[in-house]
Amino acid sequence: MSASLFAVFGLGPPEILLLLVLGVLLFGRKLPDIGRSLGKTVVEVKKGLKGIEDEVSEPGAQRAAIEPEPIKAPTRVTPSNTPKFDDSPAPASVPPKL
Template sequence: MFGSLGLPEILLLVLIIILIFGAKRLPDIGRGLGKGIQNFKKALKGKPDEIEGPNKGEEKEEKV
């Protein structure tokens, strides 16, 4: 994602973010973003289990 961005571009983005949100709100925003990413990853890990779970149950019922 940041492969094409150099240090000056990243610093400019950080400066703009600080100006928009303010330095006091940045920790809260970062914390919320981190929790959102964690929940998203947990949901992705949980999806295959949920998809496989009902299918396995249906196969057992069909065999009976």
């Protein structure tokens, strides 16, 4: 399976060996950590796909249809206590200082 994957990219054994040597030279001591995190990522992706497959393949569990709320006609809102503006100035209790 992996050989056919490399064949898709046109990589032969010499190219794969060169990539492995470059990987060891560049990442060296971090290769175990990189492999471990890559393995955890693959496991999590497989778990997620398995969960999705389980949801899709369950014939007995039907999903509840979400019904939208009925559309209501618009209502006109008129405030009952509209503010009244008076053009006359308010009586001044203290005269202005000059």
